[in-house]
Amino acid sequence: MPKIEEAVPKYLQIAHHIRDQILRGDLRPGDEVPSERQLAADWNVSRPTAARSLQALSHQGLVEKRQGSGTYVRGLDVNRRARELYGRARQTGKIYSPGEYAVITSAGWLEAPDHVAEALNLRRGSRAAHRRRVTNNQSGPITLSTSWFAPDVGERAPRLLDPERIQEGTLMYVETLTGRQGSYAEDRMCARLATDEEAAVLRLTERSAVLIVHHVVYDMQDHPLEFAEATYPPNRWAFEQGYPLT
Incomplete structure (x- = not known):
């Protein structure tokens, strides 16, 4: 209750x-x-x-x-952020709502970009496990995102390196395989013009603005567990928590 x-x-x-x-x-x-x-x-x-x-x-x-x-x-065009996806996965065991699905376009080991290495507390040039996906609904692609994990996580959770979908979501899968529980997350957001690749994947016109979210999940010991970078198309709402002013 x-x-x-x-x-x-x-x-x-x-x-x-x-x-x-x-x-x-x-x-x-x-x-x-x-x-x-x-x-x-x-x-x-x-x-x-x-x-x-x-x-x-x-x-x-x-x-x-x-x-x-x-x-x-009401009928809504919503950018579903990680917070809502995790909440759904924990309640239903499925990360996407009916009508939404993800296509994994790349998975495996890559050298972590500098900003990813910094977020995961890795040395520059370290390899990291990544999963790149395009999330779709009936109207087409709605999100382009890449999740990154430190080498020890990738070795203990081998399905991260496989392009097959993980139905319960990557975080719940990683928690189960590693025993590390996600405790809290931090999001940093900004708007910029889409790159040529982002515009092509999300079917945007040239010079479209997009919302970029850098998302870090921390475990119970305050160590970074996942870094994700997501690109959202324009003209879709991203909701924040309301709060009283008194």
């Missing part, structure tokens, strides 16, 4: 919980979200608090209320 935390307003906690379900793909466009009555019972809050949570989701453009019917998830 969900728990209420006093540090964040109750209605925002409920809204964030439903928003995360939408971003993970647990709730798909057209799905009905719980009613005010159901939310009030599940979260042990008043009906006005439950109603305010649905209103917050509506203001964010995530849901729409249909008169006499209920509240439903």
Whole structure:
């Protein structure tokens, strides 16, 4: 049963919980979200608090209320970030939502670029295990990303070097094979013009802007476990956590 935390307003906690379900793909466009009555019972809050949570989701453009019917998830073009992918993998054992799939375009050992070596605490020129993928949905390619792992991880988790898909996701697979649990992650984001390769893979016009995310997962001992670099096309939302200003 969900728990209420006093540090964040109750209605925002409920809204964030439903928003995360939408971003993970647990709730798909057209799905009905719980009613005010159901939310009030599940979260042990008043009906006005439950109603305010649905209103917050509506203001964010995530849901729409249909008169006499209920509240439903809107059709969204969303850049699904690692946080949402990991959450889905841990809950369902599958990293992608229905209609999404990845094609592994490259896997194996490569010399780690300097920024990758720095993120993984490797010496310059060290080799690292990599997996490069293009994530697609019914409209075509939506993300280009490469995951990198230190040599000891690549040796203990050999499927990282195989271009076959890992259904549960690379992080959960690595955790199982190495015994190292992901504890927290840090994301750094910037926008820039797409390279020729990125534009070709993501089917973008020349000089398109893209969102670049550098993502580092740390284990329970604060050691880097995975570095990933993802390229997202324009005109798709990337959602951040909401927060109170008081």
